Amino acid sequence: MTKRSFSSTTRARNIPITTHDNPIGTRDFMKIAITFNALPQGKRVEEVAEYDDISTIEAIEREIKALGHKTALIEAEADAMRKLMRERPDFVFNVAEGVGRGARESQIPMMLDMLGIPYTGSDALTLGITLDKQRTQEILSYHRVPTPRFQIFRTGEEKLARRMRFPLFVKPIGEGSSIGISKNSLVKNEKELRKVACGIISKHGQAAIAEKFIEGREFTVPLLGNPPKVLPLVEIDFSHLPTDAPRFDCYDVKWVYEDRTICPPEIDKRTLRRIEKITRKAFEVLGCRDICRMDVRVDDNGMPYIIDVNALPGLIPEPEEHSRFPASCYSLGMNYGDIIREILHCAFRRHGIDA
Numbered sequence: 304m305t306k307r308s309f310s311s312t313t314r315a316r317n318i319p320i321t322t323h324d325n326p327i328g329t330r331d332f333m334k335i336a337i338t339f340n341a342l343p344q345g346k347r348v349e350e351v352a353e354y355d356d357i358s359t360i361e362a363i364e365r366e367i368k369a370l371g372h373k374t375a376l377i378e379a380e381a382d383a384m385r386k387l388m389r390e391r392p393d394f395v396f397n398v399a400e401g402v403g404r405g406a407r408e409s410q411i412p413m414m415l416d417m418l419g420i421p422y423t424g425s426d427a428l429t430l431g432i433t434l435d436k437q438r439t440q441e442i443l444s445y446h447r448v449p450t451p452r453f454q455i456f457r458t459g460e461e462k463l464a465r466r467m468r469f470p471l472f473v474k475p476i477g478e479g480s481s482i483g484i485s486k487n488s489l490v491k492n493e494k495e496l497r498k499v500a501c502g503i504i505s506k507h508g509q510a511a512i513a514e515k516f517i518e519g520r521e522f523t524v525p526l527l528g529n530p531p532k533v534l535p536l537v538e539i540d541f542s543h544l545p546t547d548a549p550r551f552d553c554y555d556v557k558w559v560y561e562d563r564t565i566c567p568p569e570i571d572k573r574t575l576r577r578i579e580k581i582t583r584k585a586f587e588v589l590g591c592r593d594i595c596r597m598d599v600r601v602d603d604n605g606m607p608y609i610i611d612v613n614a615l616p617g618l619i620p621e622p623e624e625h626s627r628f629p630a631s632c633y634s635l636g637m638n639y640g641d642i643i644r645e646i647l648h649c650a651f652r653r654h655g656i657d658a
Contacts, residue, residue: 335367335647336375336392338383338399338411338422353400353479355617362620363396366643384414394656395422396647398618404508405477406431408615423650425614429590433614436476436512439589446588448581449608451514459501459511463493472516472551473499475507479613481552483507489516489551517600517608521552522568523627524582524597525616527645529653531586531595533579534631538568552598564627566634574605585609593649596628618642 342354364374375390377383379399387395395415401407409427416427425433432438436453443450454464455476470491475483483503490496490513500511525534540563541550570578582597589612596616601607619626620639632642651657 332372333393334373334375334390335394335396336377336387336390337363337367338377338379338395338397338415340379340400340402353482353617355398355400356619359619360398362639363398363618363643366640367396367647369640370644370647379411383411384418387414387418387420392420394647394650395420396643397422397424398615400615406434408434421650421654421656423593423646425590425592425595429592429614433589433591433612434477434479436474436611437510439612440512442588443585443609446584448585448588449606451517451608451610453512453514455510455512456497456500457504457510459497459504463496467513468515469496470516471496471513473503473511473513475503476510476512478507478509479611484552486547514610516551517602517610519600519602520568522570522578522599522601522607523564523631524578524599525628525631526582526586526591526595526597527593528649529592531583531591533582534628535567535634536570536575536578537627537631538565538570539563540565551600564630566627566630571605574601574607577605578607581607581609585612589614592653594628594646 337360339360340354341360342356360376364376367374375392377386377390379401381402383399395411397411397415399408399411401410406427408430412422412425412427412430415422424430432442437455440450440453451472452466454461454467456473470489473488473490473496483506487495487499490499496513500513503509503511521539523537523539525537526532527534539552543563544550578599578601582599585591585597586595591612591614594614594616596613597609598611598613599607600610616628617626618629620629622630622633629639629642637645
């Protein structure tokens with residue numbers, strides 16, 4: 304694959320900025336806040352698997368400072384609004400997952416919109432939708448973007464729709480990072496389905512979504528820009544797993560068996576074009592901005608189906624970790640500084656900031 308060229312130097316001079324209610328004109332730098340949720344005590348456990356280790360936040364901060372900007376760190380806690388009002392940043396690099404249930408990823412963008420502070424990534428509406436797998440599937444289906452057939456279980460006692468055929472894949476309706484997904488998520492009969500669905504409802508306090516399981520290969524598709532460019536695909540390699548391990552991306556595969564990936568993978572041009580087409584359309588109809596990562600499974604006929612949309616993808620810098628957006632960028636010859644700069648510049652251009 305031909306490597307794309309990304310400049311590794313950036314001038315942070317003469318940036319015209321108008322933020323909040325006070326135009327601040329042309330400055331030699333901006334004050335850029337990083338909004339985030341830190342992983343407690345540096346431990347990666349399922350309940351907080353989407354939070355960032357502080358080392359990731361520090362890496363983002365280093366790269367922003369290297370561009371000539373001042374920084375402020377604001378954790379997405381109950382007093383985040385007060386901190387934002389006190390710091391009054393010119394711009395925000397947002398990686399905050401939020402707290403609690405529901406549309407938690409929307410919390411910080413809602414505050415920033417209220418304060419008139421521009422930021423990287425998708426807005427509160429898109430983040431709320433994409434964290435809700437039912438709403439995401441409904442919108443994609445309406446726009447004829449291929450997704451698996453699905454049914455929602457809120458009590459676990461709902462009658463199974465006739466259109467649903469086993470095997471089915473069952474997962475929480477509002478989680479990411481494979482939380483709530485295990486080798487038991489693939490069910491072959493109604494008894495298994497109800498057991499897994501009821502377990503999700505009880506443990507995670509939310510509905511379960513059951514989807515038609517797509518047999519075949521699984522890919523992560525990173526997108527960057529407005530409109531987006533599809534970066535090199537990352538294929539999940541299941542070949543090294545024990546015979547009893549699941550052949551789909553799940554919490555155990557990621558964190559217990561130390562998953563392996565292939566980037567870029569061998570894939571025929573026709574299938575690649577199909578994947579690029581449907582993921583770009585999904586990016587558009589869901590209102591994504593700047594950066595996104597989608598999970599796609601391809602059946603034996605080469606037909607791709609979007610199985611998950613993550614409008615707030617992880618940015619762990621270490622190549623050996625499970626952060627697939629950076630892995631794709633690294634395959635292009637980019638370094639971590641290039642990644643952070645490109646995300647910022649996508650957002651700058653969208654806000655009309657000359658940088």
